[in-house]
Amino acid sequence: MFLFSISLLINPGQTATTKPVNDKQSGDVEITDVRWKLIEINGKAVKTDDPKGYFLELKPDNSFKAYAGCNNMTGHFEYRDSRIHFMRVMGTMKSCPNIQTEEDLRVVLGTVDNFIKTEKGLQFRRGEVLLAKFSAIPK
Numbered sequence: 001m002f003l004f005s006i007s008l009l010i011n012p013g014q015t016a017t018t019k020p021v022n023d024k025q026s027g028d029v030e031i032t033d034v035r036w037k038l039i040e041i042n043g044k045a046v047k048t049d050d051p052k053g054y055f056l057e058l059k060p061d062n063s064f065k066a067y068a069g070c071n072n073m074t075g076h077f078e079y080r081d082s083r084i085h086f087m088r089v090m091g092t093m094k095s096c097p098n099i100q101t102e103e104d105l106r107v108v109l110g111t112v113d114n115f116i117k118t119e120k121g122l123q124f125r126r127g128e129v130l131l132a133k134f135s136a137i138p139k
Contacts, residue, residue, distance in 0.1 A: 031079065031115065032060045036122050036134035038068060041104045043130070054101065056134060068105040070096035075109075082114050084124070108132045 038046050038054040048054055054068045064075040077088040086109040109129045112124040121135040
């Protein structure tokens with residue numbers, strides 16, 4: 001068994017400083033506390049007259065809520081760096097005439113494995129394949 005010791009060398013007059021460590025890894029991109037408007041899914045623009053809008057809200061406690069036209073969805077997610085995984089996705093079960101976008105979003109949440117946050121929004125991907133695009137809704 002080997003025992004290693006690490007020494008911190010400080011120049012005279014210089015003090016060592018530490019930075020508080022967040023629960024998230026230092027490379028994590030902040031995507032929580034934002035309401036994300038769904039603007040594209042599976043390469044198709046999403047438009048709605050629904051006053052509620054189609055959205056995904058990622059909360060700091062790793063819960064989420066989403067809406068895409070009919071049923072409310074909730075669950076949990078984990079992310080680290082640019083990797084993301086949704087789990088325990090649940091939703092109400094109302095029957096609605098136009099439910100395709102909601103079904104597409106449910107599939108995206110089940111298959112997304114990474115994201116890219118840009119100045120204009122958030123993109124969900126599976127590998128290199130773009131699944132959905134979101135834009136931030138101002139608070």
